[in-house]
Amino acid sequence: MVTAREVAQLCGVSVATVSRVFNRPATVSATTRERVERVARDLDFSPNESARALSRQQSAMVGLVWDTDHRRPGWRHPFLQDLLLGLKSALSSHGYHLLLLATSDDARDRHPGVSLADPIAYVSMTRRHHLAGLVLIDSGTDADAFTTFAQSGLPCVALDVAISGPRATHVTSDNAGGAAEAVRHLAALGHRRIATITGPRGNAPATARTEGYRRGLAEAGLPVTEDLVVGGDFYRESGFVGMRRLLARKNPPTAVFAASDEMAVGALLAARAAGLRVPADLAVVGFDDIEVASLVDPALTTVAQDKPGFGTAAAGALLAMLESSTTPEPVLLPTKLVVRDSCGVRR
Numbered sequence: 001m002v003t004a005r006e007v008a009q010l011c012g013v014s015v016a017t018v019s020r021v022f023n024r025p026a027t028v029s030a031t032t033r034e035r036v037e038r039v040a041r042d043l044d045f046s047p048n049e050s051a052r053a054l055s056r057q058q059s060a061m062v063g064l065v066w067d068t069d070h071r072r073p074g075w076r077h078p079f080l081q082d083l084l085l086g087l088k089s090a091l092s093s094h095g096y097h098l099l100l101l102a103t104s105d106d107a108r109d110r111h112p113g114v115s116l117a118d119p120i121a122y123v124s125m126t127r128r129h130h131l132a133g134l135v136l137i138d139s140g141t142d143a144d145a146f147t148t149f150a151q152s153g154l155p156c157v158a159l160d161v162a163i164s165g166p167r168a169t170h171v172t173s174d175n176a177g178g179a180a181e182a183v184r185h186l187a188a189l190g191h192r193r194i195a196t197i198t199g200p201r202g203n204a205p206a207t208a209r210t211e212g213y214r215r216g217l218a219e220a221g222l223p224v225t226e227d228l229v230v231g232g233d234f235y236r237e238s239g240f241v242g243m244r245r246l247l248a249r250k251n252p253p254t255a256v257f258a259a260s261d262e263m264a265v266g267a268l269l270a271a272r273a274a275g276l277r278v279p280a281d282l283a284v285v286g287f288d289d290i291e292v293a294s295l296v297d298p299a300l301t302t303v304a305q306d307k308p309g310f311g312t313a314a315a316g317a318l319l320a321m322l323e324s325s326t327t328p329e330p331v332l333l334p335t336k337l338v339v340r341d342s343c344g345v346r347r
Contacts, residue, residue: 007040085308132322134149170331171317182213183217183219191283196213260288264302286300
């Protein structure tokens with residue numbers, strides 16, 4: 001971001017003169033005013049952002065802490081693409097910009113399996129550059145590091161990870177409620193052996209969706225059969241492998257709730273490879289409502305998250321901390337069951 005001080009140096013005037021050009025132009029000579037305005041246009045200088053940075057000792061930049069290492073698949077997930085668009089749009093409309101804080105390959109190699117090896121360094125960098133606040137996206141092993149951010153006093157909003165601190169909050173979807181609704185829907189269709197392919201162990205949304213699966217069975221008066229619970233990682237291959245394991249059971253399921261649409265698509269492919277018809281022989285429900293859910297054949301019944309709204313809610317929570325002294329309560333976004341063709345009445 002270009003500052004008023006930089007404009008002043010290039011024009012050979014004081015910062016106060018630059019301020020008067022944009023706030024009290026009549027007090028500045030026409031020659032000086034024209035010179036300052038020309039330089040400001042050339043540098044794409046924004047007086048409002050500069051004033052905010054000078055008065056609060058912070059820039060109009062918000063740091064995005066997110067490990068995008070190519071060895072981790074998380075950054076490629078379609079759900080996050082839409083979420084980031086909502087986040088960026090909401091911040092931009094209030095004059096803030098998003099800055100990705102990258103994790104170095106050296107740090108990752110020194111600390112295998114830990115994406116944010118030195119969260120204190122991130123906190124120091126944030127303060128050194130006067131970043132307004134942080135948005136935190138978990139890459140699978142970052143929850144402990146996020147605790148450091150939350151206790152730092154910096155305005156922080158975490159996505160799908162529960163954090164607490166003097167200036168910290170989080171945003172998540174109703175993962176458990178959405179999963180329970182999906183299972184109740186399958187039970188209402190007559191299914192009694194309902195399996196699940198879970199997300200990765202230790203992941204907060206995955207854990208909540210498994211809890212919702214169990215709750216949905218209980219609400220439908222059905223027992224939990226541990227033989228019908230298999231693990232996955234939210235991605236297609238694990239859905240394919242998990243479905244093959246379930247179909248190899250002595251008494252296989254007639255329906256499956258996959259904790260992500262990517263895994264549900266993998267389950268559809270595994271069912272097709274086994275010669276099964278969906279939904280006649282097997283009903284499949286996913287979670288997320290990413291674009292591919294409506295494009296596969298049969299179209300996928302799924303639990304929809306408000307992806308752009310997720311980003312907007314995160315931005316709103318952060319802006320509340322930046323523009324006032326309040327720390328918002330955690331935000332729980334509703335989900336919605338979208339019924340398509342991959343579910344059928346059990347004959």
